[in-house]
Amino acid sequence: MEAMFWIYVSASTVASAGMYLTLWSTQVFPIQSMTPVWVFPAYPLLLTAPLAANLVTAAAASNRLGSINTVAVSVAAVTAQGTGFLISFMICAAFIYRLMTQKLPRDAQRPGVFISIGPSGFTAAGLVQLGLYTEKIFPVDFMGTQHAVYILKLLAYMTGLWLWGLSIWFFLVSVGSLWKYLRPEHRRKMPFQMTWFSFVFPNTALVTATEQIGRAFECRGMQIFGCVLAGCIVVVWVLVFGCMVKCLWRRRL
Template identity: 65%
Template sequence: MSRALSTQVDLEIAINGYITPGEDYFDREQQEKRPRPTPLPGPPNAESLARMISNARKSKKGKIGIRDRICCHQWTWFTMATGGVANVLHSVWTPYRADWIWYIGLIFFLLNLCLFIMNCILITMRFIMVPGSFMHSFLDQMESLFIPSVVLSTATIMINTCEYGIPMTGPWLQHTMEWLFWIYIVVSVIASAGMYLILWSTQIFPIHTMTPVWVFPGYPLLLTAPFASTLIAANTTAMNNPPINRLAIAMCAIAVQGTGFLISFMICAAFIYRLMTQKLPRDMQRPGVFISIGPSGFTVAGLVSLGQQSQVVIPDSFQGSTHSVIILRLLSTIVGLWLWGLSIWFFLVSVGSLWKYVRPERKMPFQMTWWSFVFPNTALVTATLALATALGSTGLRICGCVMAALLIVVWALVLMSMLKCLWNRQLLWPKELEGD
């Protein structure tokens, strides 16, 4: 170690009492050829999945086939972006009632449903063909963070079902979605708490590697208020259907939504600390910055929408006040504006983090985390449109529609990039087996 580096380290120890490891900490250690301690046995790393696939193929040496590619399927393929776009299109359709917007949203909903079924089949085939890979997914540092994506995908499907299905069907679907709402509340709480407990018991995440992806296990909680507001709105639209227990649904959703937002807020605070000490994440982690937009965006969309439906949610005698509806509408709008500003700020930071990729010589390798460019931003768009309705603002509504159009363009670009990487064997390809 050079004298200048030693002085810098000594100075940091003297001031802080500890050394903050940087992203180049281990690379610098290798360059200096210092002896590294023998690593302690721990959970499988990212390379162990490829070794598991290799062991599964030992009995049939040869070219890599479709079975081998299926073995590389991971939880990250459960993207919520397509269902999120369907939700955005429904939010755009609501004030304008244009049939063509509704049908495009319906197409995105059906496409999302097909993708979800396909991913369920592929991930099940991987677990069957590669024994032990199911438990491995809970112990892998990267893949384990995305396991809740299957819960989020289910939530987006149920939200889309309320939007596009309940007004067109009889009471049976409404009753089904009401039961599914309560089941989702229980599942989201258990999945979030359980996943964090598994991570805290089996993994070590140094602060210098922190990204907003750490928020992902808490994301299932963040869709409870949007789910509740959509279910109540669908019940109100379908006037022939019997009323549901709107007050209980709304209050429970607010409680769970608040829990999810506060958990996400605290983790995002750790991300700010990481940015102050370690600069922006590396290229492969950069798309995950957009995940920080979602917590405040989904909370705004859910709370403001519930506030605007206070007249059908709150009984006349609620809390003994006849002004409860007006107060709740005003309170939800003010809180929504407050958190909407936070979501806009994170959006600007996230877009600014991509500035260096404008230069031709700078390229960001494609990963499935690119879908983070879409799904968290669907929360921002729906939040903007919800505030436009609450405030009666034509400017905000036009801004939300423009954002929705740009979001669909981004969705198409990410989809084309994903298909290109699939064709070029950059996705679903066992890297260690290329030489076989």
Template identity: 30%
Template sequence: MAPRSRTQNSGYDSEAAKTETQAQVKIVTFLHRLEHFTWAWFTLPMATGGMALLLTPQTQPHNFPGLDTIGKVVFIWDLFVFTAVTLCITYRFLRFRGTLVDSLTHPTESLFAATPLISLSSIIAAIARYGIPSAGDWLIITYRVLFWVYFIASFSAAVGLYFLLFTSPALKVSDMTPAWDLPIFPFMLSGTIASAGAALQPPVHGVPMIVAALTAQGLGMMMSILMYSNYIHRMIQYGFPSPQSRAGMFIAVGPPSFTCLALIGLANDFPATYRAYFGAVETTVQILKVLATTTAVFIWSLSLWFFCITVLACLAARDQMHFHLNWWALVFSNAGFTIATIGIGKMFQSPAVGWVGSAMTMLLVVTYLAVGFQHARALVRKDILWDGKDEDTYWGERDHKTEKLMERAATVEDVTARP
């Protein structure tokens, strides 16, 4: 075979250098896009962790061989996604100076600053479902330590993030969305963590976890109710949020749902042999289960109402909706709604409710895959992770149609009022 000529070598080297340069440009371009990698990306591991909890054999009313394996695969995928997102946002804060402070003081991006803790809550709870049954006593102790560390960290975040939000108020009531509730969400999910693992603890340690979790769940639910009043007032006065934020309305489904599942889980986790707070231990357990179940049914309807309102709002604006990271609220919040529904069905020993829960689970799996596809598509098309298209850009939440109608009405009133 004839040796390659110098000209051929030169052309070959030129092509190789060109290919290498193009590859470097692509890498640099993607790394530059990470300047817009916001806290809201943690909604992806939030949704994945919710699915991991939903697909546990302990949760599902109808099991089949391989369900536990599927759940473990989803849990491992959740760990990978959480790690990848954490590395990306760490790169952003280290590479682009000032972005950390900006993210915590930005009127919209700061609302999502608590999402890493929310993602951790589902990971910790999944440890109780998938890890502890396969490990020794050391993981039970570790779980207890993780709970108390999370409890303190999430309470600190709830105070600190709202303090920052109140210190430099930039949001308007017309911008109100359920995302305003996110800073208190991690502390509230202490109830979910305890309900998953308190029963595995010795009674002397399990009961303090239950009491602390009930305290956290109570504060989270009461704060959510206060936020709901502003949210409903905002919709009455200004209409639904803008189409790009409609999917985020599903966040409102979460607090009542996670409160339901936490109350039922904590009541079932109360040790059968412990102090007789309300008479005999059997009486205490029975009282707790009755109170938890009736309270869960009482507030479950609120989740159902918000779910229906949000579905109609999204359908009404379906032609104007484009993917945003808040679409993962379709999965995470509704995972809690589904688990709460299944839990109520189990407490009433209702096969019908159990089948409804199974159907909701299958629909949620399809939703997760569909939103995941839209997420990847938006990333490739630069609809997200691009200048002016992420949560680090502030935009008003009022629907443009509603805003124009209000401006027109104001103009008519002004003309009418003239002498």
């Protein structure tokens, strides 16, 4: 699994840079058509910290931490995760500029607004989960001081809180952008498209981040809130999948 982690980090880094380079070399995207979908080529990088955190968690649960290089895995994961988040953050800044100058995307593109939740949510989840295991990841005298482990834990938790708050903010904006479609006269303006899956997968980042923060701060309310969000995600996924099957059956996809 450690070997697969290094393969994933290498492949995701090359793929992300290659996809953006290809887009920038062959396509022109005007700002008025900008949506958070532009973040997608950076998404492989945004899963490295959650992947490393789950690898460390599984090794700790099975008493096999000595079989992997925890320091190298964690540092590489934070590096790749930070790269992906900074790329996504700059793109989200461009998206906010687009919203300030062009208003919300048109009806068919509106579900894609939820994609803006993913970068901060996945980064918060990965950092906080790694922070839970800092004592097991790093040696006691890491960086020449006995306080490094506790400093890294505190940094992971505080950074996770900031990014979790950002993902909550984007979630509220995304939900608010769809509020008008609850009215019957607007409901027909957004028929099912594959972009509806943006209601599901970016929000998994918010769910996992909420659960990890609940664990880190031993907050029962946050853990329950995360479980409720997870249940809602399952319901939404079933509904979206059902709509997709229905459209496939009627040849309207």
